Amino acid sequence: MHTIAVVPGSFDPVTLGHIDVIERAASIFDEVHVVVVHNPDKSALLPIAQRVSLIQRAIADGNVEGEILVTSWSMGLLVDYCVEVGAKVLVKGIRSQVDVAYETPMAIVNRNLAGVETIFLLPDPAHAHVSSSLVRQVAGLGGDVAPYVPVAVAEFLASPN
Numbered sequence: 001m002h003t004i005a006v007v008p009g010s011f012d013p014v015t016l017g018h019i020d021v022i023e024r025a026a027s028i029f030d031e032v033h034v035v036v037v038h039n040p041d042k043s044a045l046l047p048i049a050q051r052v053s054l055i056q057r058a059i060a061d062g063n064v065e066g067e068i069l070v071t072s073w074s075m076g077l078l079v080d081y082c083v084e085v086g087a088k089v090l091v092k093g094i095r096s097q098v099d100v101a102y103e104t105p106m107a108i109v110n111r112n113l114a115g116v117e118t119i120f121l122l123p124d125p126a127h128a129h130v131s132s133s134l135v136r137q138v139a140g141l142g143g144d145v146a147p148y149v150p151v152a153v154a155e156f157l158a159s160p161n
């Protein structure tokens, strides 16, 4: 059986923690779809297309192995995307108990909606403190985010044009 897993998120911007989770997912599943979704609860830094492009560059630069598709979804529920492509599993990274509390209701709702299960992976503890919101804040105030993001993202944030 050819297994497809979806790694969803805002990825605004993609961090080294995200890349770690994508890499781990790609080593387990035959095919991984990284799906950028607008989260209305968060104020956006980058347009969706820019986030997709930065993830693609980070995956290429990092030589992440496996069949990986990077795309976006704005047509409704995330599980609708999963059903459309035949993915039975969502993969999320869990950094702390805070993430468990945030992710658990979404995982249960997604299972109830469409029978799509969520698998939680534990990223490298080196990335436990890294989040996109922290990167947005540090970058916005002129700080160096290079330790937290792929090179492509650091370069882009340093000179977006």
Ligand code: PNS
Residues within 6 Å of the ligand: 008, 009, 010, 011, 037, 038, 039, 042, 076, 077, 078, 079, 106, 107, 109, 110
């Ligand atoms: O990186 P984030 O912001 O924590 O990702 C959250 C995201 C985008 C995966 C979540 O908000 C989501 O799945 N949105 C899609 C809309 C949806 O399907 N909602 C109902 C189930 S949670």
